[in-house]
Amino acid sequence: MDRTLKTLRLVQWALLGSVVLYVGLAEVIRPIAPGINPTISYLFTTLAVAVIGAIFVVRRTLVFRAAASLAGQPGDALSLKQWMTGFIATYALCEMLAFVGLIQRILGGSLPQSVPYFLGAFILLIFFWPRLPIAS
Numbered sequence: 001m002d003r004t005l006k007t008l009r010l011v012q013w014a015l016l017g018s019v020v021l022y023v024g025l026a027e028v029i030r031p032i033a034p035g036i037n038p039t040i041s042y043l044f045t046t047l048a049v050a051v052i053g054a055i056f057v058v059r060r061t062l063v064f065r066a067a068a069s070l071a072g073q074p075g076d077a078l079s080l081k082q083w084m085t086g087f088i089a090t091y092a093l094c095e096m097l098a099f100v101g102l103i104q105r106i107l108g109g110s111l112p113q114s115v116p117y118f119l120g121a122f123i124l125l126i127f128f129w130p131r132l133p134i135a136s
Contacts, residue, residue: 008087011088011091012091012130015091015125016125022102026101026105026111026118029106031108031109032106032107033107034108036109041104044103044109048117051093051097052097055090055093055124059086059090059128062083062085062089063083063086066080066082066086067133069082083133091125094128095121098117098118101117101118104117
C-alpha cells in the first residue's frame with residue numbers, strides 16, 4: 001500500500017511539473033493566429049467543463065468504491081489496483097485540462113484566456129492528493 005501511495009505521489013508531482021512546463025511553453029511558443037475564434041474558445045470551455053465532470057465521475061466510480069473496500073480489507077490487491085487506476089485516471093484528466101489551455105494558447109488565445117485552464121489543472125492535482133484509506 002505504501003509503495004502504491006509513493007508511486008501515485010511521484011506521478012502527481014511529475015504532472016504538477018508538466019503543468020508548470022505548459023505555462024512556460026504557452027509563453028514561449030508563438031500563437032498560430034493573432035486571435036482565436038470565439039466559437040473555438042467556447043468549445044474549449046465546454047470541453048473543460050466536461051473534463052471536470054468526468055474527473056468527479058471517475059473519482060466516484062473508481063476511487064471511492066475502492067477506498068471503501070481497502071478501508072475494510074487493506075490487503076485486497078484488486079481494490080488497490082482499482083484505487084490506483086482511479087487516481088491515475090483522475091490525474092490524466094487534470095492534465096488534459098492544462099493541455100486544453102496550451103492548445104488554446106497555440107491557436108491564438110491570449111495567456112489570460114489560458115490561465116484558468118492551467119490554474120484549474122494545478123489546483124485539482126493538488127486537491128486530489130492521495131491519502132491512505134482508513135476505516136471510519
